Every structure is written in structure tokens, then in C-alpha cells.
Amino acid sequence: MRLLGLLLLIAATLCLQILAGGIGNRYYLEKEQFLIEILHHVHEPLLNDQWRLLGEQLVTDKDQYVVFNDRMTTFLEAFNVGKLLNQKAYYNPLYEDHYQQTLGLYNFFYNTRDWYTLWQNICWARLHMNPGLFVQALTQVLLKRDDYQPLIMPKIYELWPESFLDMRTVREARNLNFANWIRYGNMTDFEEVHRQEMEPIKVDGDLRNTPEWFxxxxxxxxxxxxxxxxxxxLGYLLEDVDWLAYWYYLNTGINLVEDKTDQLQEWWYYQLDQILARYKLExxxxxMAYEKLRLIQDERNSQLISWQNLRFATEDTETTRSINEYLEVLESTVDEAIASHSLLLxxxxxxxxxxxxxxxxGLxxxxxxxxxxxxxxxxxxxxxLLDPRTSLRSENFYYYADRLLQIYHxxxxxxxxxxxxxxxxxxxxxxxxxISPLIxxxxxxDLDLSNxxxxxHFHLAGQFLWPFTLQQRQFRLQQKDFTYILKVSSNITKSTIFRIFLTTPEGKSLNRQPFYLLDSFLTMIYQxxxxxxxxxxxxxxxxxxxxxxxxxNQFVNLAQNEEFDFPLNISTANCGFPRRLILPRGGGGNPLKMRLFVVATNYDFKAQQGNELDCDFSKGISRWDELPLGYPFERFLEEDHRAEEVxxxxxxxxxxxxxxxxxxA
Structure with missing residues (x-):
């Protein structure tokens, strides 16, 4: 009870405050340290006695919530009768029952009046809930509650590396024994790096290769x-952890949005279109054939471990049948709707x-x-194909996306x-x-495999420690920074929007070519x-x-010891696309020939600024004007080169x- 009283006293004074200049104070650092510890090895039992004590009971007092809704009541009833997802079961938010349980726990997090209530509920969920469901609900809260958005949550591929790496790598990493290395040394599968400068050197916040880092x-x-x-x-793209995580976070951000507007639907299909275009350019x-993709019946993949040693399988016949039937029905329905100009809802x-x-x-x-x-x-x-963390790894994903987008357009x-x-x-x-050279x-x-x-290895005499880390050295696609200069002449001074697309130099029909948006901006054009x-x-x-x-973890510890000013600008937006992947892999002996398409449109003074890069859709979607996202390729162009837009x-x-x-090297 004395420990619980101490926690209550601490919690009463905790509030998420940010010091001038974007530096985290001790209250912020305590929350961040708690978040790291509670998510550390989230698939294993929680060892921290403080958090275990705090998490014995879920807060059920309705006065501790801004809203206590039906979803929370249903969730609590399901828990009391043992109907929630087993802790060792495979979790997938695509499945309706899993989704509804996630929604219930999310509301127990999101609707809390204060940090202490959320703190206790997080500890309870960490002890009692399926870890996948727990992480999904917690991720949603940190994305959607303004008062907790400054907190940094580890990337999904750091929490669950096994869902992003091949089976052999996972097995070898789990066999690493730090105690044996201290005693005997000589581990042939690993190398110790002394005073390593981790790659890449340049990260947001510019903290690597600094005195504070060492x-x-x-x-x-x-x-x-x-x-x-x-x-x-195409493994360098299909197995790229940031490529995979982008689609996961994009859907995670949208998943629990209450009011799914027409704009949000348009944005989702635009993002899918961009992913498909980027894949086709690669x-x-x-x-490789790119204009017309085909279904791969014997799709090969590097064997993955998804959950409690359950192995990801390739797409089975039932999945193939279900998706094909869905697309065939959709195509028939759209065909009938176009012919009759009517739709039965x-x-x-x-x-x-x-x-x-x-x-x-109808859309x-x-x-x-x-x-x-x-x-x-x-x-x-x-x-x-059916797991949001791995779907972009499946080549059939792009085949189905291509068919769906053709019907959509x-x-x-x-x-x-x-x-x-x-x-x-x-x-x-x-x-x-x-344009400067494109290279x-x-x-x-280095990818962090510590989880x-x-x-x-990380607990000693009841204390949480981080004595060592395991990094996997990978090689990924990157491009050198480049610039371009537009030369424009005008008879008047006016605000103008420019969009720059990357596409292939081949094909007579623009409707069969991928167009990937590199840049769009608003500027003043002078006479x-x-x-x-x-x-x-x-x-x-x-x-x-x-x-x-x-x-x-190490920077938070350093800041808590007052040896470092912890900056709040070192996290990357989860729904932002990796900048290093905007160009397809170039040619070696001979260059890869491509085309740029530049289009100018008038500014209608109706620009809108949203926060979708942070997976926050409460303010709507950013856009320059009222033109559809992806304009002029959001629909089929009637006469290709003769179309007015191109x-x-x-x-x-x-x-x-x-x-x-x-x-x-």
C-alpha cells in the first residue's frame, strides 16, 4: 500500500508539460520512460513490480472518464466472462471481433480524465490483454489525444521485429545470450562494435555522432x-521496414476515426494509388511487367514469425476466392450503375x-x-496479404489494388x-x-532488434537496465538530394499551384502508366x-x-540525470512516406530513363491544412484546392494526349x- 500511495502522490503532480524551446521536462521524461518500459518486450510477461501492482485493477469508476460509453460497457462485460482474445492468440484488426475489442480498450484509454487513470489502465491492459490488441489501442490514443501526442512511441517494427524479418534472422537473434558472451565471448554469428556510429548518421534531431550520443x-x-x-x-522494396510500416500506420490512423468523411475516403484511395504507382515504377x-499485373498462384516469401511462433502463410485458396469474388461483384455492380445511372443501397x-x-x-x-x-x-x-503489417510484402496485394483502383477510377x-x-x-x-542529377x-x-x-537480460535485482543492444546491418534504397528549377513565363501576376509527377517514358496510353507525385506547391508567379x-x-x-x-531509452535516462536537454523534435511522423523512397532504383551501366510531368493550375484560395502526416484526421485532409487528389490522373483520361489536362x-x-x-564496401 505504501508503494501505491507513493505512485498516487507522483501521479497527482504529473501533467504533460513542455518547456520553452521544445525541451521535455521531468514530467514528460517520466511518462516517456514509463512508455518505454511498458512496451519493452511487450510479448513477454511484465516483470516490473510497480507496474504490476498498479495494473491489478481496471479503473471502472465512471467519474474518472469524460465519457463512459456502450463500447466500454460491452468490453468490460466480455472481460468479466472471459470472452476477450487470449493473450497468446494471433491478433489481427481486420477481424471484426478483434476490432470491436480494440475499440473497447481504446475508449478506456482515450476517455480518461487524467494521466493517473490512463496510467493504471495501461498497466492493467499490459497484464491482462492480448499484446497486439494492447499495442493497437495504445497507438491509437497517442495518435489522437493532443495532450499525449508529444510522447514518442517506438516504431511497430521495433516492437515486433519478427513481423518484418525472415525466420532465420529472428531465430538467431533470439539465441543471443549476453551472459554467455560475457563469460566466453567468441560468438560467430554476431560482431561487437566498439564505439559504433550507427547508420544512418543523419536522423531527425541530429543526435547521432554527437558528444551526447557517445x-x-x-x-x-x-x-x-x-x-x-x-x-x-524486388526485396529491397517489398521487405523495406519503412515501406511496410507506412501502410500499417496509415490504416491504423484511419481505423478508429468516428466520422469517415468523403475526403477521408478520397485520401485513402489516393494513398493506395500512389503506393501502386510507386511499386509499378520499381x-x-x-x-518487369508493370502495366498489367498478374495474380501469382505460388507466391514465394521469406518465412516470417508473426505471433507466438505462428508462421505467416502465403495467400490461401479461400482468400484468393473471396477477394476475386468480391472484385467481380463490385465490377458488375459498377457496370450496372453506369448503365442505369442508379444504385440500390x-x-x-x-x-x-x-x-x-x-x-x-454511391462512391x-x-x-x-x-x-x-x-x-x-x-x-x-x-x-x-491479410495482416496490415505485412500486406505490402505480398506481391498479390498490388494485383488486387490494381483491379480495385481500375473500377474506382x-x-x-x-x-x-x-x-x-x-x-x-x-x-x-x-x-x-x-534538374540536378538523380542518383x-x-x-x-542499423535496425534495432533489441525486442x-x-x-x-534487461532486469537485474528488480531494476530495468539496457546493458546491450542488437542491431542488424541492412542495406536499403536511398537517393541523393536533388533540386529542380521551373522556368515559367507569364503575362500577369497570380498565385499558381504546380504538381510534378514521375512516370515512365513508354506507352501510348496514359491510362496504363503509373504517375507518382513527387512534389506539389503553391507559389506566386510574377509577370x-x-x-x-x-x-x-x-x-x-x-x-x-x-x-x-x-x-x-538512453537519451531519456541521460535527460533524467539532468545531463541532457531532451528535444521534442526527434520523432518522425508515422503517416509520412519515407523520403528516401521517392525515386525508383536507378540504372548501373545504363541509366533508367523516366519522364517528369509538370502541370500548373490556378489557385482558388481554398487551401486546407490538416495534420494527416501525424495520422490525425480531426482537421480534415491537407489540399491546395478543390481539385480531386491525384488530379489529373484520379480518373481515366478520355483521349490521352489530347485531353485538356495533359x-x-x-x-x-x-x-x-x-x-x-x-x-x-
């Missing part, structure tokens, strides 16, 4: 294991799609995007009102674009000649690298080349 990491023994050979020609660069109401904005009602009805509407029974078993192209001519600028001409290379990077090590310089580091929607889980003085096609440099 001080923070002084007591940590660093082991490194090499990356295993990739089994797929296939084109590797001289699920509630039995028939609407005329040509009246007012009824086509948007929302026909093209769901939240997980629960895409569920299937086979999602209860680990399959690459087909529907939009028929019912979407024509773009007003007022968006096409007059008295303006894009004369040329100059990709394989960059070394694969046994938790016993006469204009030169507009843009740097790749300034492109919107992209993020850089972050410090590892081990480094985060011809005229306000557009420019430019041939470019991408080279790949081999920097590997």
Missing part, C-alpha cells in the same frame, strides 16, 4: 548481425446517381476503406463532374525544367520570366529517419535519367 551509449554493448540475402528481385526499372433505397451529389453516396457505398468492411474469416490466421470518371476550365491557367507557359544508392542502416532478445527552385528535402508528405528504441502551355513533359551508384 555519453548516452557509453554503457551499452552494441552487437551487430548482417542482413540475410533477399529472396525476391517494376519498370527492373524490366444496402438499406434498400434506390438512388439516381445523376442527381445532385448522389454519385458520392462511399461501393468503395469501403475501413478494416472492418474488408474483413474475411481467413484473416483470423496469419497471412501476408472507372466509376469516378463516369460520374465525377468535369473539371472547371477556370483551373486551367491562361497567360502562363511552362518553358522548361532543369540512387544502397545505404547501410527479440529475452527480457531477462515576365520566373525561375522557381525546389529542393527534394522540402517536398511535402515525406519524412526522414529516427533514432532507435535503444537510443531513445496538353497546352500549362503542362510540360521532360525526359530524365536516374543512375544507381554502388557505394557498398
Amino acid at each position: 555519453k548516452a551509449m557509453a554503457d551499452v554493448t552494441i552487437f551487430r548481425m548482417k542482413q540475410k540475402p533477399r529472396g525476391n528481385k 517494376r519498370y526499372g527492373q524490366q 444496402k438499406n434498400g433505397t434506390s438512388i439516381d446517381l445523376s442527381v445532385n451529389s448522389n454519385w458520392l453516396i 462511399k457505398e461501393l468503395f469501403p476503406f475501413e478494416w472492418t468492411q474488408l474483413q474475411m474469416e481467413t484473416a483470423k490466421q496469419p497471412q501476408l 472507372w466509376y469516378r470518371g463516369h460520374f465525377q463532374p468535369s473539371t472547371q476550365r477556370s483551373f486551367v491557367p491562361t497567360n502562363l507557359k511552362i518553358n522548361d525544367v532543369e 540512387t544508392f544502397d545505404q547501410p542502416v 527479440l532478445l529475452h527480457t531477462r 515576365g520570366d520566373n525561375r522557381i527552385k525546389r529542393d527534394s528535402m522540402d517536398f511535402k508528405g515525406f519524412v526522414g529517419d529516427h533514432i532507435s528504441l535503444t537510443e531513445l 496538353s497546352g502551355d500549362h503542362v510540360l513533359w521532360k525526359d530524365v535519367e536516374i543512375w544507381h551508384e554502388d557505394h557498398l
